[in-house]
Amino acid sequence: MSTQVLFGQLLVGLINGSFYALLALGFAIIFGLLGIINVAQGTFYMIGAFGGWMLLNYAGIGYWPALILAPLIAGVIGMALEKTLISRMYKLDHIYGLLLTYGLMMFIMGAFIWFYATAPRPYPVPPELGGGYNLGFMFLPKYRAWVVVVSVVFCFATWFVIEKTSVGRNLRAATENPMLTRAFGINVPALLTFGFGVGVALAGLAGVLAGPIKNVTPLMGGELVIVVFAIVVVGGMQSILGAIITGLSLGVLEGLTKVFYARGSDMVIFVVMVIVLLVKPAGLFGKEK
Amino acid sequence: MADALSLSIKDLQAFYGDSHVLHGVSLDVAAGEVVTIIGRNGAGKTTTLRAVMGMLERRTGSITLGGKEVIGAAPERIARLGVAYVPEERGIYATLDVTENLMLPRKVNDRGMSLERIYKLFPNLYERRGSQGTRLSGGEQQMLAIARVLRTGASLFLLDEPTEGLAPVIVQQIGAAIELMKQEGHTILLVEQNFRFATRIADRHYVMERGRIIDQIPRAEIAARESQIQQYLGI
Amino acid sequence: MTQQVMIDTRPAPSRAADRTLYLLGLAALLAAPFFVYPLFLAKVLCYCLFACAFNLLLGSVGLLSFGHAAFFGGAAYVTGHALKEWGLPFEFAAILGTAAATFLGFVFGYVSIRRQGLYFAMITLALAQMIYFLAFQLPFTHAEDGLTAIPRGKVLGLFDLNNLYVLYYTAAAVFLIGYVLIMRITHSTFGQILKAIRENQPRMISLGYRVNNYKLVAFVLSAGLAGLAGATKTMVVQLASTVDVHWATSGDVILMALLGGVGTLFGPVVGGVIVEMLQFYLADSGLPIQMVIGAIFVVCILVFRRGIVGEIQRLLGR
Numbered sequence: 017m018s019t020q021v022l023f024g025q026l027l028v029g030l031i032n033g034s035f036y037a038l039l040a041l042g043f044a045i046i047f048g049l050l051g052i053i054n055v056a057q058g059t060f061y062m063i064g065a066f067g068g069w070m071l072l073n074y075a076g077i078g079y080w081p082a083l084i085l086a087p088l089i090a091g092v093i094g095m096a097l098e099k100t101l102i103s104r105m106y107k108l109d110h111i112y113g114l115l116l117t118y119g120l121m122m123f124i125m126g127a128f129i130w131f132y133a134t135a136p137r138p139y140p141v142p143p144e145l146g147g148g149y150n151l152g153f154m155f156l157p158k159y160r161a162w163v164v165v166v167s168v169v170f171c172f173a174t175w176f177v178i179e180k181t182s183v184g185r186n187l188r189a190a191t192e193n194p195m196l197t198r199a200f201g202i203n204v205p206a207l208l209t210f211g212f213g214v215g216v217a218l219a220g221l222a223g224v225l226a227g228p229i230k231n232v233t234p235l236m237g238g239e240l241v242i243v244v245f246a247i248v249v250v251g252g253m254q255s256i257l258g259a260i261i262t263g264l265s266l267g268v269l270e271g272l273t274k275v276f277y278a279r280g281s282d283m284v285i286f287v288v289m290v291i292v293l294l295v296k297p298a299g300l301f302g303k304e305k
Numbered sequence: 306m307a308d309a310l311s312l313s314i315k316d317l318q319a320f321y322g323d324s325h326v327l328h329g330v331s332l333d334v335a336a337g338e339v340v341t342i343i344g345r346n347g348a349g350k351t352t353t354l355r356a357v358m359g360m361l362e363r364r365t366g367s368i369t370l371g372g373k374e375v376i377g378a379a380p381e382r383i384a385r386l387g388v389a390y391v392p393e394e395r396g397i398y399a400t401l402d403v404t405e406n407l408m409l410p411r412k413v414n415d416r417g418m419s420l421e422r423i424y425k426l427f428p429n430l431y432e433r434r435g436s437q438g439t440r441l442s443g444g445e446q447q448m449l450a451i452a453r454v455l456r457t458g459a460s461l462f463l464l465d466e467p468t469e470g471l472a473p474v475i476v477q478q479i480g481a482a483i484e485l486m487k488q489e490g491h492t493i494l495l496v497e498q499n500f501r502f503a504t505r506i507a508d509r510h511y512v513m514e515r516g517r518i519i520d521q522i523p524r525a526e527i528a529a530r531e532s533q534i535q536q537y538l539g540i
Numbered sequence: 541m542t543q544q545v546m547i548d549t550r551p552a553p554s555r556a557a558d559r560t561l562y563l564l565g566l567a568a569l570l571a572a573p574f575f576v577y578p579l580f581l582a583k584v585l586c587y588c589l590f591a592c593a594f595n596l597l598l599g600s601v602g603l604l605s606f607g608h609a610a611f612f613g614g615a616a617y618v619t620g621h622a623l624k625e626w627g628l629p630f631e632f633a634a635i636l637g638t639a640a641a642t643f644l645g646f647v648f649g650y651v652s653i654r655r656q657g658l659y660f661a662m663i664t665l666a667l668a669q670m671i672y673f674l675a676f677q678l679p680f681t682h683a684e685d686g687l688t689a690i691p692r693g694k695v696l697g698l699f700d701l702n703n704l705y706v707l708y709y710t711a712a713a714v715f716l717i718g719y720v721l722i723m724r725i726t727h728s729t730f731g732q733i734l735k736a737i738r739e740n741q742p743r744m745i746s747l748g749y750r751v752n753n754y755k756l757v758a759f760v761l762s763a764g765l766a767g768l769a770g771a772t773k774t775m776v777v778q779l780a781s782t783v784d785v786h787w788a789t790s791g792d793v794i795l796m797a798l799l800g801g802v803g804t805l806f807g808p809v810v811g812g813v814i815v816e817m818l819q820f821y822l823a824d825s826g827l828p829i830q831m832v833i834g835a836i837f838v839v840c841i842l843v844f845r846r847g848i849v850g851e852i853q854r855l856l857g858r
Contacts, residue, residue: 035377052662053658053662056705068546089811101838101842104842105841108845110657110658111658111661112841112845113659114604114658114661115604115794115798115837115841116837116838116841116842118791118794118836118837119833119835119836119837119838119839119840119841120834121834122791122830122833122834123830123831123834123835123837123838125830125833125834126828126829126830126831126832126833126834127831129828129830129831130827130828131830141816182408185401185405185408185409186409188398188400188401189398189400189401189409191400192400192401193396193397193398195360195380195407196390196392196396197380198359198360198379198380199359199360199380199381199383199384199390200384200409200410200411200453200457201381201384201385201410201411201413202381202411203381203458204381204407238787239669239787241671242665242666242787244664245663245665245666246660246662248664249655249659249662249663249666253830260373279677282672282673283673283674286666286667286669286670287670289663289666290651290667293652293654293663294651295506295709297654297655
């Protein structure tokens, strides 16, 4: 088996892993802060991709501004949903939050299907990122390298903000003890809204990055979120770094499996989840309760 | 101090879910006074403090801060009016280091204690400033809990059992800090089981039992009513 | 779930009013095929049983399984294969399908029960997704085509299931068996223990109950009954496909229980009828079914958490 195939699949795995990491990171932030399982995380990925497509086709706005605007749009939509609907779930059993986001996912997906049908729409690779590098052992497309770099940078940036800044400090405090944090004069409800916005904006970023690689369709993200579930179960949801590392590693693992045992590649992440559940139920980076 | 806050509670009823825990509590703390609430475990002392801080779901009655009605206000609003809370469990965050714990509470004004002064008062906190908050000893955590609210410039302090479970030498340090706060003219409402400690600093004591205020003891009468006080505390 | 969900724990027909209701229901069940197309009714009954089986887990134990389609669809495939490739009579094919679902339920339950609440729901969804992928890869499932033109054969060796009335009454019998079983389980001591676990698990643990074992048994029962529903459905519609193991099917059954009333016995039946009718009428309308389902979900969660039967019970002061 040639090195081209091996490294080609490794790259695909790394790219998928980057998307997994961004989605899992956003998902973990939302769960930590709000206690809500955001089933619609994949939907915001789709909104990001569609956002990029719409900006280009309706407003003539190209890739580079879209890279900022699409995640922002996703974030704003998310914050509006949190403020109006999702925040009503905090006083209820946690399961209702999950079911609400499931319902929102279905509704939004259905709405997009109604307007845009399911046929995939192309989104062009920006010309500055076209072509690639011949590294000898593989051909590295520029755009794909770009996707991995941007994802890793944003993951690291998010981690940095959360761990090293005062905003992040407030977020961590609100995650650990929301009521007491309010007693220190911090507007926790607003922080929750903001946190949700950040969590889904990360998904939106993954979406707009995915546009030139994957098909832009309302069905995007539907199955993806289930993989994200498996990833956060494997990584444990308490660790920001854990979500990032697990996402990247499992993506790479998926890519490798495709090389050696193609039929198992869909399932390998879930198999890992089962193994982790049997051996260390709290997750690789999780703490036992 | 001109900006010290007064607190007035009238007929406060409070509920935890369906459980009726405060049955018409009324008390007053004048600006600059130090007042304690004493009583047995479960009397409702902590609940009263939490009600003032806005941390209880259901409460009715009247709570005024410096004349302003705040019975329905959210905790963050009450904090910004100048109220600071040091909970019984200390509330040190495990996911923040000591410095972050210290800097977390939002400043109300610029009249709070400077970091320099705080570190002088509590040198341990400077030494351990990079440690995870919960790695500190009980006494150090208590000092951190007090230090962080001193920084905010708050003028009404709600302290819940600040000396509980601490060694005498630490209790002395805490006492000195509270004495300092009193000298600066701040208003303090203190819940304390350690009556010796309470008598040294407070001007007045309210006695609480089963969600009601049942007695009030001014400083002057403490010696005379010692046996009655011991009865109240169940000693 | 402790404040929002009420469980119907009155003992089986002890009051005259209940007895009348049950008799009316039975009469309706028997008379229905003369008013409504029997094939459609039979299909609906299968999904009602599916919803009731799901609700056994959620209403009694408070466990939200987001992957119940794995049991429904898994049994559908096994039964379909048994009917089509092995020519087994319906009873045996159904038993086989149910057994497969029960076994799958044990495996899934064993892995998932370790985590609580939301983790449990996510894990069940992920596990079911594995089954979905398998459905595309295993030879006997025929991937996207699914199992088609499955022969119905005879029931009890005597009655031709291609006769729509025979078909309907067989499905109704299966439904009744399943429903009564669920009813008995819910009202039994076992059911009471499950309810106690849902309301105060730490206390039950301290009392010495092996809580995880009880949950696992409940899970397996729920999975098996869902499988029975899937097996019967396959015979009725003569088709087993990847739709049966898709996450949307898991979502649909949650909606049925939610709409009808989680924690009530009859609620899922009502929910099942409504959702199936919705799917039928919307199929040709051009309106995406996801939008409607999603909207109903959102509305239910926001303002209608008790569900139809739950609200009726509340109005009647029960």
